Amino acid sequence: MAKDDKKEPDFVFPVSKNPEDAVYFYKDVDAALQPQSREMLLKYTGVPSDQLISHIKEAQSRAFKVAPYSSVGSMTWLNPFIVLHFAYSKALEKVKNGGSILDCACMIAQDLRQLAFDGAPTDKMYGFDFEPEFFNIGYDFFQDRATFRGSFLEVDATKDFSETELRDLSGKVDVIWCAKFIHLYDWDDQIEMASKLVRLLKPQPGSLFLGSQNGFPGGRSMSLKGSGMKVSKSNMGFLNDVDHLKEIWEEVGKRTGLDFDVEVTLLDLRTIGWHKDSGSDYHKTIGYNLQYLITMK
Numbered sequence: 001m002a003k004d005d006k007k008e009p010d011f012v013f014p015v016s017k018n019p020e021d022a023v024y025f026y027k028d029v030d031a032a033l034q035p036q037s038r039e040m041l042l043k044y045t046g047v048p049s050d051q052l053i054s055h056i057k058e059a060q061s062r063a064f065k066v067a068p069y070s071s072v073g074s075m076t077w078l079n080p081f082i083v084l085h086f087a088y089s090k091a092l093e094k095v096k097n098g099g100s101i102l103d104c105a106c107m108i109a110q111d112l113r114q115l116a117f118d119g120a121p122t123d124k125m126y127g128f129d130f131e132p133e134f135f136n137i138g139y140d141f142f143q144d145r146a147t148f149r150g151s152f153l154e155v156d157a158t159k160d161f162s163e164t165e166l167r168d169l170s171g172k173v174d175v176i177w178c179a180k181f182i183h184l185y186d187w188d189d190q191i192e193m194a195s196k197l198v199r200l201l202k203p204q205p206g207s208l209f210l211g212s213q214n215g216f217p218g219g220r221s222m223s224l225k226g227s228g229m230k231v232s233k234s235n236m237g238f239l240n241d242v243d244h245l246k247e248i249w250e251e252v253g254k255r256t257g258l259d260f261d262v263e264v265t266l267l268d269l270r271t272i273g274w275h276k277d278s279g280s281d282y283h284k285t286i287g288y289n290l291q292y293l294i295t296m297k
């Protein structure tokens with residue numbers, strides 16, 4: 001069943017390329033920056049504390065010129081969502097013990113830097129995105145071009161992976177981290193994208209797929225027309241509730257023949273102070289973090 005086959009979406013993304021009138025180009029960095037992210041950034045980057053806000057604003061403006069996405073303007077990359085994930089410690093342990101990790105549609109790859117900050121080696125870290133300039137912005141923002149040993153791959157995930165650099169990772173990855181990405185696709189494409197990505201995992205017990213994306217109680221379809229992202233032909237994304245996510249992964253299991261456990265939870269970001277809600281339709285829509293863990297059996 002396609003959950004988004006209605007003609008009208010529940011929500012239309014208010015798209016703008018102009019920072020002055022984009023509702024999602026946030027100007028108050030202090031309000032967006034969580035205390036633990038601030039501490040991590042100061043220690044990891046070595047940027048003096050009195051220059052941190054201008055350092056962040058510079059990265060925000062530079063990235064918004066490259067891609068005026070809502071996630072770029074609202075600086076969701078400022079706070080590594082991986083620390084919120086209920087399976088973060090499991091993933092960290094695996095990577096600390098020599099496991100590889102792939103950050104899907106990584107943008108500036110803040111979550112890989114968080115793992116590095118928490119003691120994981122970076123040599124088996126991979127990230128892909130279809131906008132390679134984000135990788136340079138990431139190196140400059142995190143000031144780690146000389147020390148970060150992971151690899152960034154320019155990949156359009158809508159393509160067959162055998163036509164992309166991901167072909168070399170097929171069946172070889174220990175941990176997949178996939179954040180704020182799959183919800184950008186419509187129901188059928190979410191099943192397709194999840195099926196393609198999960199095949200990159202080592203097909204053995206204990207391989208982990210950590211998902212973290214926008215969700216919504218009861219589900220919500222959204223039009224992404226004009227967002228600039230290469231998404232579904234329908235231009236529709238879908239914000240899942242817990243049951244939708246389970247349904248999608250049941251289909252992924254059938255399609256791939258893989259056997260896995262699925263754990264999922266929907267976190268209201270307002271309850272932990274990670275989302276300031278003005279009451280607008282936009283803020284109402286983006287305040288939920290759907291987290292899930294797929295563990296290969």
Ligand SMILES: C[S@@+](CC[C@H](N)C(=O)[O-])C[C@H]1O[C@@H](n2cnc3c(N)ncnc32)[C@H](O)[C@@H]1O
Nearest residue numbers: 071105106107129130131156157158179180230
């Ligand atoms: C909402 S951002 C999330 C970025 C990052 N994962 C995070 O959690 O901050 C979505 C990312 O998906 C990337 N993207 C969109 N369509 C893509 C595609 N077809 N292939 C690869 N990356 C894509 C965008 O460039 C952007 O970096």
